[in-house]
Amino acid sequence: MKLPLKLRERGASFIGGVHPPEGKALTEHKEIERYVPKAGGEFVFPLSQHIGAPCAPVVNKGDRVLAGQKIADSEAFVSAPIFASISGVVKEIGPRMTVAGSVDPCIVIENDGLYEQAPALFDLKNKPSVNDYIKIIRSAGIVGMGGACFPTHVKLSPPKDKVINWVILNGAECEPYLTCDNRLMIEEADAIVDGFAMVLKLFPKAHGIIAIESNKPEAIEIIGQKIAEKKIKNISVMPHKVKYPQGAEKMLIWSITGQEIPAGIGPLPPALPADVGCIILNTRTVWQIYSALTKGLPVTERIISVTGDAIANPRNLRVPLGISVRELINACGGFNYGGLEPVKILGGGPMMGISMRSLDVPVVKGTSGILALSKFTAHIEDESNCLRCGRCIDACPMRLDPELLDKAVRRRDYKLFEEHLGTNCIECGCCSFICPASRHLTQSLREGKAAVMAARRKAQAQQASQSSKQEAAKK
Numbered sequence: 001m002k003l004p005l006k007l008r009e010r011g012a013s014f015i016g017g018v019h020p021p022e023g024k025a026l027t028e029h030k031e032i033e034r035y036v037p038k039a040g041g042e043f044v045f046p047l048s049q050h051i052g053a054p055c056a057p058v059v060n061k062g063d064r065v066l067a068g069q070k071i072a073d074s075e076a077f078v079s080a081p082i083f084a085s086i087s088g089v090v091k092e093i094g095p096r097m098t099v100a101g102s103v104d105p106c107i108v109i110e111n112d113g114l115y116e117q118a119p120a121l122f123d124l125k126n127k128p129s130v131n132d133y134i135k136i137i138r139s140a141g142i143v144g145m146g147g148a149c150f151p152t153h154v155k156l157s158p159p160k161d162k163v164i165n166w167v168i169l170n171g172a173e174c175e176p177y178l179t180c181d182n183r184l185m186i187e188e189a190d191a192i193v194d195g196f197a198m199v200l201k202l203f204p205k206a207h208g209i210i211a212i213e214s215n216k217p218e219a220i221e222i223i224g225q226k227i228a229e230k231k232i233k234n235i236s237v238m239p240h241k242v243k244y245p246q247g248a249e250k251m252l253i254w255s256i257t258g259q260e261i262p263a264g265i266g267p268l269p270p271a272l273p274a275d276v277g278c279i280i281l282n283t284r285t286v287w288q289i290y291s292a293l294t295k296g297l298p299v300t301e302r303i304i305s306v307t308g309d310a311i312a313n314p315r316n317l318r319v320p321l322g323i324s325v326r327e328l329i330n331a332c333g334g335f336n337y338g339g340l341e342p343v344k345i346l347g348g349g350p351m352m353g354i355s356m357r358s359l360d361v362p363v364v365k366g367t368s369g370i371l372a373l374s375k376f377t378a379h380i381e382d383e384s385n386c387l388r389c390g391r392c393i394d395a396c397p398m399r400l401d402p403e404l405l406d407k408a409v410r411r412r413d414y415k416l417f418e419e420h421l422g423t424n425c426i427e428c429g430c431c432s433f434i435c436p437a438s439r440h441l442t443q444s445l446r447e448g449k450a451a452v453m454a455a456r457r458k459a460q461a462q463q464a465s466q467s468s469k470q471e472a473a474k475k
């Protein structure tokens with residue numbers, strides 16, 4: 001398939017966006033190191049680590065479990081099982097705090113330090129056929145590991161009437177400071193290319209694009225070399241302009257295919273990538289697919305950047321899921337005291353990361369980084385009045401009017417918020433970043449979206465209860 005001409009004309013980018021300080025130099029040349037925790041620590045596994053139905057425990061308090069053993073699952077299609085990352089004894093099943101600050105049901109396992117492995121997901125003597133891929137991907141608990149955490153087997157099973165022309169590997173890693181995807185592409189290029197070729201077997205008519213921002217020249221070169229060596233014809237590497245949020249699904253599709261994903265209007269949800277013939281997978285998700293299909297390994301670990309100017313020794317670490325953020329910060333030498341104390345600690349990057357209320361929270365499938373920023377890099381400023389400069393409108397990649405939407409939320413005018421498509425905000429943070437008045441626009445829009453969604457859920461529940469009453473009255 002020919003690449004669209006428009007792509008070359010535009011230089012593979014999108015309208016809007018910003019150029020925040022990259023901060024990647026702290027870890028971009030640091031190889032991924034495996035971190036092996038000592039015996040005795042607690043590992044915490046929230047029962048919901050994905051979009052969709054939460055899992056229920058399949059183990060009990062007091063059970064001994066092995067690394068790679070399933071500990072929670074659900075019968076729902078949109079869900080993904082959860083596995084122990086270490087061997088040990090189930091100490092507790094109960095509420096614990098997560099990175100997002102919520103207190104959710106979790107399985108707590110005490111690490112025995114033996115790392116005894118459970119058997120592989122399938123008999124490794126028999127290579128799985130393409131027909132088995134989706135089943136194995138589901139049984140491995142793979143979800144979108146770029147942070148969205150949508151179950152991958154669902155994404156790879158689009159409705160039959162959708163023709164998939166493009167499968168896109170999202171190697172943009174546009175979020176500042178984070179470098180773990182870049183390192184993975186450099187250090188495990190064979191697995192990434194082979195894993196992506198396996199995914200393409202599910203969509204034989206599609207072309208595969210590996211999208212990488214041009215500030216990762218080593219990854220672009222190595223991945224390109226591997227594709228050439230393996231003589232793979234249906235995969236191309238495509239360098240993209242360095243601009244945030246280049247790696248957002250909608251922006252990437254627009255940059256590559258020139259197609260826009262239709263926005264949601266009123267209660268109608270926005271269209272999905274499959275509606276415009278695309279499927280997008282994160283680098284780490286593809287690596288995980290390769291591990292599941294070739295080694296029978298489920299999701300038990302994550303590669304994360306522990307970084308920021310307030311961390312003494314920033315590193316890229318391969319860590320078992322469920323480990324505490326505090327332990328990883330200590331593994332990186334702790335905080336960089338002496339003028340660079342942390343004033344902001346985030347789960348994820350500076351643009352879309354979540355402020356952490358506690359360090360005693362676990363790393364989960366969607367954790368891409370831990371970022372500790374000092375007062376010199378955190379930009380914590382008080383809000384002032386809007387200057388009506390319009391910079392937030394120019395920066396918004398979704399072509400929204402953040403200033404107007406913010407006003408609507410502050411007045412609790414959710415009708416106006418909906419009319420101006422506020423629910424299409426992707427919470428990228430560009431508007432807040434660019435605002436000279438330091439308005440907390442993204443936070444405000446996030447609140448607006450939550451209020452509208454809650455009102456819609458309430459209306460749906462009322463409608464359902466009214467219909468069931470009418471049905472009962474008819475009988």
Ligand code: SF4
Nearest residue numbers: 396425426428429431
């Ligand atoms: S309004 Fe939403 S989508 Fe637009 S820049 Fe702000 S956070 Fe991003």
Ligand code: SF4
Nearest residue numbers: 386387389390392435
């Ligand atoms: S960027 Fe800030 S100051 Fe400028 S219009 Fe938007 S909200 Fe107002």
